Amino acid sequence: MYIVEKQSQKLLTLPAKEVKGKSLSVFGSELANRILKFLPEGPAYPKEIAQKLNVHEQKVYYHIKNFERNGLVRVARTENRQGAVAKYYELTEPAFVVRFSDLRETTKISATNENAQKFLDPFVKDGKLNCTIIIGSPQSHGPERARSNDGYYAIDIALFLGSYLSYYSPEPVVKLDTELRNGDLKQNIISLGGPIVNKITERMNAKMPVRFDYKTKNIISKVSGKTYNADETGLVVKMPNPYSKGHWIIIVAGKRYSGTRAATIALTKHTEELAKGNKKDKKVFAKVVEGLDLNSDGIVDEIEFLE
Known part of the structure; x- marks a missing residue:
């Protein structure tokens, strides 16, 4: 005990x-x-x-x-x-x-604060994973014949979500964007990767308060009106799933794979900051981040929130 x-x-x-x-x-x-x-x-x-x-x-x-x-x-x-x-x-x-009552079943106690747990609701519910993680296929696909190089960030996200779980489910939780059918969209989803490499992010892009511009490939914020063009910029957006009432979707994506890494760090390391909402409108859960290389090894290892 x-x-x-x-x-x-x-x-x-x-x-x-x-x-x-x-x-x-x-x-x-x-x-x-x-x-x-x-x-x-x-x-x-x-x-x-x-x-x-x-x-x-x-x-x-x-x-x-x-x-x-x-x-x-x-x-x-x-x-x-x-x-x-x-x-x-x-x-x-x-x-x-000294115990005066019987023990009760509970979820794993997490070290993060309550706001972070609220941000992850309903993706983690009652100690169980309640979502599917969608990554872009590493095979050439789509009109631009794109290949995803950032799917392995899903491992970081899965390990992060696992710290909140009390139950393990043997069912697959990660799928390629090319494997999905329309029925698969009617659930809670975490979509990893930008609209070029992940077709689910592409379908959600126009509905996102912070989105990608197809012509310039930059990140554009409808909330602040700003444009972000650095390769290391990324976004994390939590919004209602437009294909299924009552379900939600989180988009974790960057302009390039280094930006997606930055967005992944934001989700897994700074969840409580994401829960505060956008700096311009706290009711909108959409953040823009820029990746930083603090130890000068050429790999993004920390982030700065831009809005």
Whole structure:
């Protein structure tokens, strides 16, 4: 059993042992609790504990034996001291829990904040993956005979989504854009890659508040009115699925594959920022990002939000 506490971006845990029934009485005195709080500092023998707490040695022996009978402490080691064997005691667990109700099924506790979890709803629902990830085919396809080079970013996205899941489904969750039929669009979708290499993104492009311009291949924002032309720029858009009421779609795409990498980093590393919406209109979940190469190795490893 573990005690779990979520603090900001950290998840803290501590092994614990459940205490119930007659064992609860061992916590009934102030001295008992002082001894239990002393033991996490390291194994100690009763005489040493008595000296540190300035109490009679026999009182400490009484509580230690009581703890041992109820499974709260155990002998860590023994030593010969002045012709006698001294037993050093330690806690069996660093924490003890009293439970007044049955355990309940829950989803995995994530270290990210609640806004990030809301952004991922309904793609992750009740601890289960509730979407399909669509990537562009690596084979030549479409009028421009394009080949997708950024499909492997789906691995990053899948691993990221997996951190929110409590259940594993053996059903395939990643499909190529060339494998889809009209019925496959009537669900929650994460589409990875721009409109040239991913035909699903192409179908959604005109409906997106931040989209790609086919003539210039630049990213154009209907929200801010700005145009972005750097190869490292990308976008993340969450919007209702126009092909299925009640379902949603997330577009993760860039002007080039480096921009798609930047958009992937935005989704997997800065979800809470995506949940804040566009800087010009927070009700619109559409962000433009630019990839950064902070360690100068030629690979995008961080991003800057442009809007």
